[in-house]
Amino acid sequence: MSSLRLANDNLAIDGNLAYEDWYLYEPIGDQDDTVHDTVPDCYPTIPYKLYHVCVASVSLAILLILSLLVKRKKLYKHCWDGAPGLLSPVRFLEEEGNKVLTVTVFSILFSSLCVLVLDNDPLPFISDSSTQNREYWKIMALLYYPAFYYPLIACATVRHRAGYFFGCLLSWCHCVVHLWQKVECPQSPKIYRYYSLLSYLPITLCLVILSLWYPAQLVKSFRQKTMMVAEELPGSGYYKDYLKNILAKRTPKRSTSRTKPSMLSRLRSYLCSYIYTPQEGFQFPLKLVLSLAMAVIAVYQVALLLLVTFVPNIQIVRSGMTKELTALLVQFGVVPSENVAGIPGEKELATAKHFIWSLEVCFVSSLVISCLLTFCMLMKSMVKHRINLQHLYQGAVTDVFYHSHKLKPSQQAVVSWMCFASFQTAFACLGLLIQHIVFFIGTVGFTFLVVIPLQSGTNMHLFKTVENMWPFWFILVVAVIAQNLLTHYCFLERGHLSNELTNRRALYTVTYLLFPINVLVGVFAGVWRMVVSALYNVFHFCRLDVSLLSHGVEVFDPGYRTYCHYLKIEVSQSHPVMKAFCFLLLQLCSHKGTKMGLQLKDVEEGVMLMKTKKLASKASKCQQSRARWSLAYTLLNNPSLLPYRKGALSVSTANGIPASVAKP
Incomplete structure (x- = not known):
C-alpha cells in the first residue's frame, strides 16, 4: 500500500499532475460499457x-x-x-x-x-x-x-x-x-x-x-x-362541387329502429368519432390544414428533444453504476439489501441497474402514450372542426356557440384569425409536455409501488397502507351498496307511467343515519372529481375547439376564444355558397362578352354585380329571373348571409360601377 502511494506521488511530481486529478478520467464500471466516442466538430465544404x-x-x-x-x-x-x-x-x-x-x-x-x-x-x-x-x-x-x-x-x-x-x-x-x-x-x-x-x-x-x-x-x-x-x-371547382353537393337530391333516410343500440355498436361509434374520414363536397380551409400540420411537426420536434435528452444520459448512468454508488442507494433505502452488514453485492448492483432500466422504460412508454394521445385529440378536433363549419355555413350559430354571435369581422376576430395556427402549434407543444410529465409520474409510481414490489416481494408500502385502511374501504362499499339496494327495492316504486317515491319515512331515517358515512364517500368522490377534471384538462389541452372552463367563464380561455373568432372570420369571408354564387355570376357576365380578366377583388364582391345598371340593361328577363331565384334559394338555405346581403345593398357602388338597388 505504501509502495503504491509512493508511486503515485512520484508520478504526480514527474508528470506535473495533482493527486486529486489522479482518478478524474478513470473509467467507472465496465470499460466496454462506458467508452463513448466523442463527436468532433464537423465543418462542411459549404459553410x-x-x-x-x-x-x-x-x-x-x-x-x-x-x-x-x-x-x-x-x-x-x-x-x-x-x-x-x-x-x-x-x-x-x-x-x-x-x-x-x-x-x-x-x-x-x-x-x-x-x-x-x-x-x-x-x-x-x-x-x-x-x-x-x-x-x-x-x-x-x-x-x-x-x-x-x-x-x-x-x-x-x-x-x-x-x-x-x-x-x-x-x-x-x-x-x-x-x-x-x-x-x-x-x-x-x-x-x-x-x-x-x-x-x-x-x-x-x-x-x-x-x-x-x-x-x-x-x-x-x-x-x-x-x-x-x-x-x-x-378555386371555382371546389365551390361549384360544394354547391352541387348541397343542392343534390337527398335520398330519404331509412326509418331507424327504436331498439337500444348494443354496447358493441356504441363502442364502435365512439371509436369512429376519433377517426376523421373525408367527406364528399367538403374541404378544410387552408388555415385549419396548416394549423394541424404544424401541430404534428411540433409534437415530433418536442418528442425528439425529450427522447435524445433523457435516454442516452440514463443509459450512461446505468452502465456506470458501481458497488460504491449502490451502497449509497442501499443506505437511503432505495435499493433493498439482504446482507446484514449492509455491504452491497452483485445482486444489489443488478437490482440498482434494473431500477434505472425501469425508469428508462417508463420514460419511453409515457412519451409514446403522450404522442398517441395528442394525435388522437388532433384527429378528434378535425371531426369537430368539420361539424362546426357545416353548422355555421347553414346559419346554425347556436349549435356551435353557447350564445348568439354575429358572424362579422372585428378587431379581436382578425387578430385571433392571424394567431390561430400559431396558437394551435404552441398548445400542442405544451400539451405534449404536460401529458408526458403526468404519464411519467403515473407510470413510475405504478412501477415502483405495484409492479416491482410484486416481483421482488419487498417495499410493499402501498399494499400495507391499503391493508391497514380496509375498514375505510369496507364501510364505503357497504354504504354505497346498501343505499342502492334500499332505493331499488324500498324507496322507488316503478309504475307504467312514471316512477314514484314510496316509504318516505324510512327514506328520511336512512338519509339521517348515513350522513356521516356519506361524508367519507364524499371525500373519495371529491378526490376522484379532482383527478378526473385534471386528466380531462390535460388530455384536451392541445384542442382549441374545446373550452377547459365552464360555459359562463369560457371567454377567459384564450385558446377557445381564439378558435371562436377564427370561425367568425373564416365563415364570413370564405363561405363556399357565397363564393360559388359569385363564380356563377362571373360566368354569366363572361358569356355576354364581359372582360374575363376580373381580379380577386371583383370575385369577393361579385354578389354586387347583379344589381348594376349596365348589366341590368343588357340582361334578359329569363337570366335575371334565374339569378334572382339562385340568390333567393341561397339566402333561404344560408341565413348567415342575410346580414351581408343587406350591407351590400346599402353601398352606392359595386366594383367601382354605380349601382341601383334591385329586388331579389
Missing part, C-alpha cells in the same frame, strides 16, 4: 454562413424580378401609381391556395426555428456570439428565417412561368446544399450525435417535396394555352 449569404442574395433578386412582373396597378389602380409591390405569400381565405406548398414551407420554417432555439449561434452570419447578446440574436433570427424562406412560397403565388422557374432554382439550391451538408456532417456534438440529423428530417422531406412540386407546376404551365395562369378563376 452555413456562405450558404445563407448566397441564397439570401439570390432570393432578394428573384423577389425584385417577380415584383416587376406583377404590377401593383393590376390590383390597385390608385396605389403607388402602379409601382411594384411585395408579393403575397399565401391566400389564406381563398381555396386556390395550394395546401401542399403552404404546409411544406411552413414546416421548413418552424423546424428551422425549433433547431435554432438550442443553437449557440442563432444567426448564421454571427459566430461565437456571447451569452449576453445571444437572446437578442435569437429575436433577430425569428425575423430573419421567415424572410429567408419567403421566396420559396412567394414564387408560386405569382402563378406565372417565371415564378415556377425561379421556384425550381430556389428549391433545388436549398435541397442540394442541405443534403450535401448532412451527408458530410451526419453527426454533431450537440445533445446527441444524431439529434441534428433527426431534427432536420422534416426540413429534408419538405425540401424534396418542393423540388418535385415546382418542376411539376412548370411543366403544367407549358401545357396550357395562355401564358398567365392568374387570368383563370382559381
